Amino acid sequence: MTTGGSERAEIVAYRDFFDVPRAFLIEPRVGLLLFFDCPFDDSIDDYGLSYAVFSLPTLKASELPANWGDLDAFKVGPLATVPISALHFDETRRREVLIDGLDKIIGVAQSATGFA
Numbered sequence: 001m002t003t004g005g006s007e008r009a010e011i012v013a014y015r016d017f018f019d020v021p022r023a024f025l026i027e028p029r030v031g032l033l034l035f036f037d038c039p040f041d042d043s044i045d046d047y048g049l050s051y052a053v054f055s056l057p058t059l060k061a062s063e064l065p066a067n068w069g070d071l072d073a074f075k076v077g078p079l080a081t082v083p084i085s086a087l088h089f090d091e092t093r094r095r096e097v098l099i100d101g102l103d104k105i106i107g108v109a110q111s112a113t114g115f116a
Contacts (some may be wrong), residue, residue: 006099008097008099009028009102011097013061013064016039018047019093021093022069026097032110034105035055035071037053038050051087053079053081053082054075056073057115077112079105088100
């Protein structure tokens with residue numbers, strides 16, 4: 001569903017939940033896997049205020065490694081930085097997310113990876 005540049009997407013998998021998932025994957029188009037990462041920042045002793053967004057063009061959702069540190073080998077990007085305030089999670093904060101500007105991120109991912 002698209003609404004003025006915002007698009008709702010199912011969360012394929014997530015890790016590091018603290019108020020919201022701090023690392024999660026969506027597949028907004030069949031075969032286009034996007035990784036949103038908001039790691040813990042030791043220098044401020046807290047999570048950051050934005051997600052770095054990466055494409056995982058050679059990985060399928062069914063092939064996720066058990067250790068998400070291994071995702072580094074598959075990442076293209078970062079393609080965008082998205083503030084947490086631009087993400088609107090469902091009531092569980094685990095199933096779906098409405099992302100402001102997702103259509104632009106998809107366009108950047110398609111250009112960066114040749115995904116059509």
